[in-house]
Amino acid sequence: MNLTDLKAAIVKGKDIKKAVELLKGKRTLPTVEEFKKQYDVKRHEVFDTAKRPDKPLADGGVEKVNRLGFSFQELITERAVSFLFGLPPKVVCDPQGEGQKKVLGAINRIFKDNKISSFNAEIALEMFKSTEVAECWFPVKKDAEHEDYGFKTPFKLRVMAFNPWDGNELYPLFDETGDMIAFSRAYILLDDEGKKINYFETYTEAEKIIWKEGAAGEWEEVSRENNVIGKIPIVYGRQKEVEWSNVESIIKRLEYLLSNFADTDDYHGSPTILVTGELTNMAKKGETGKLLQAKNGAKAEYLSWNHAPEAIKLEIETLLRFLFSLTQTPDISFEAVKGLGEISGVALKMLFLDAHLKVKKKQRVFDAYLERRTNIVKAFVGMMATSLKADVSAIDIETEIQPFIIDDEAGLVSRLVTANGGKPLISKKTATALSGLVDNVDEEMKQMQVESQQERSFDVTESAF
Template identity: 55%
Template sequence: MNLQELTQLLGQEQDITTKLKKLRGRNKISEETEKLTALYDIEKHDIYDTVKRPDRIVMKEDDEGNMVYDRKELVNRIALPFQKLIVKRAVSFVFGNPVILQCETETDQEEQVLEAVKRILHENKSNGFDRRIARELFKTTQVAECWFPVAKSESHEDYGFPTQFKIRVTSFNTSDGNKLYPLFDETGDMIAFSREFTIEDDEDKKKTYFETYTAEEKRTWIQDGNVWTEQPAVPNTIGKIPIVYASQEQVEWEDVQSKIDRLEKLLSNFAETNDYHASPKIFVEGNITGWAKKGEQGAIIQGEPGTKAYYLSWDQAPESVRLEIETLLRFIFSFTQTPDISFDSVKGLREISGEALKMLFLDAHLKVQDKREIFDDYLQRRISILKAFVGTMNLALKPVASKLLIEPEIQPFIINDQKAMIERLTMANGNKAIVSQKTSIALSGLVDDVDAELKQIQAEEKERAANDTFETAF
């Protein structure tokens, strides 16, 4: 569908159900993806499915020698939250550090636009919001955010100019029951975005809402029972669709889900074997003539001459099980480019250089570069929307805002080796100081009044020099 066809569709007086069907397009999440998304909840793993892994039925012999039902024993079910771990690590490496806005301003107006955009992001707590957006994308394959103005009772100058509006953002998550329908033209540009959701009122009555955003307006349809009604359109003042949308082909753990299933089954079966061998069992050769009473200390078992009794022990715990567990763990971390930074994995590490740390996290950083294919465009569109809002709130800044280039840059998480960095910079500077004494005091973070501390250090150095001169004279 192109823009002209979309305009005709929205302007036509036709059956609403048919119209909404066209607005939904073909963006339907497959049933397989929905099943995988559900596995983010550990309680929904197959290992807890009593059909796929039934509990144990124990039979007993009745008085007539027939085997009848006695009881049900719960089997071991060990589920592992690898899905959450994989997503959590991916989010931390992509947005572990705040996104930097690269911009070269040449005029006061350009600086004003940049500061307004930064203030809007700050007020909406963009650092945490970015992490939530990434988490939703990685576990459900799609996410969207919507920016909108909120009118205030009084004017303010928080953005550097007087306005009665605050710019706010909300996320549209499929995990919250939203259905997302972006609509693209033949060139790949988004010409409309729709979302569908259901709300239950205080009387337990459900209503379904269908919202469509375009560059000109916002349309809303409400379904009450089986009847759809259209609400009055709301104009879009910024001339851009105020939606940022992102999607990826599969959930983060899809390639290793079979290995996670196998590992959970392996550990659960191994736990069953451990339980079986945990209770002591006595093997007797010969005939027993007397058993010790229950609770009797220094118990003695009596038997005929030549009788032997000894505990059975599991002397051949399968090495193959341990090997398979280790192999599965290695594959899960490796195939998802997830670094294993658990305590057991890093406790043996000694002090290592910054370059060694970069190599340690190389695979995770390569994954971040792959994710930038999604988030570079995502963040750039967000900035474009915010610039449009700034230009709408302050018309004098509109031409500047539309032309100003602000480029968001993702900073992958890494543990900085400042000692190595300072040594490299000092060497490059001819082994001379790279920061002033005042700056080094400020960077230490140990004092509140940097100027007073610098004066105290200078006074102590002056006193020490005077004492050295006095001692030299005598």
């Protein structure tokens, strides 16, 4: 579809039902319900009595089987989010002139007000567990003007996330060149009587339209308002599969193995004695110096299970190794890292190499995602402060994702000092500020000077004597 056809389809007074069908297109929605079953450990197949039934007993009763579920899907997803956005993305910009500095300051304040670091993690989490996500930026008019952004404006810029996990159906619409010409969202709200009402809202570069479906299936327009920035205020991102898709079968197998092993352990965990012949007397529970009395050459021996546990252990260890390696998820559990000791920054980077390569792969989506977000916020800054429109167009802002890594500051400083010929890298004042131990750096520097002068005066006095 092209932009001309789109504008013709959503003109006020046209057939709304046809417009909604056109905006939905023929895209296949993600199977979110299936994703939820996989993500929620309580809904795993191992807990399904139809797929893993309890054991019937001869007396008509039922013996409960063990059901062990493991939330590897959540672990894989959360760890991927942490390595991607565990450190805030770095904003790279060299503002030219006071106008561009104001634009950059306004954007930074908007991001701070919207807690963008936490929001980044939320966006990544929703995409990783449901394959797609969108965010919508919108201005909220306040009762009075403010200067929080460095200029007077009655508006505050806000953002909200749209994701299939919460019941939203997302419908991005692209033209022949791959540019998004419309974005729509289908969702359900409850009316005053608790009845479900279907809504469909569409964003274009010119306007935002909301329609709702009546009880008889007829559609009506709820609102239509102009788009003040002339740009679709939506950032949309998607990936082909959920994070755990390639190891779902491994997780099922692990749950099956360990549940069955628990059942077997219930039978064989306690000693079992095999008696051959006739046993005349059995030792009592808790008796010291226990004796078994038998006759006619009877024998008693413990039953042992020698080889089967080793085979199961090998399979479990192999499956776990593939689970972590196939998802590029580092095993940083306490058991895995307790023996590492103190390691250098270079060793840490090698340890997390696979996770960082995964972050690089995610940047194929998120580099463009974050760039579009910045451009949308820039457009709103130009709308709120018309005097800065030229600076908004001219300023160049990039966002660089920084994969999570534990800082090895001592190693870094040591390498830099060596490269600098053993000379100091920073001033005493900067070092004091970086220490984080003082609140007022200037006062601390003055106190250090006083103490230094006192030490010198003591040295002079001692040398005189």
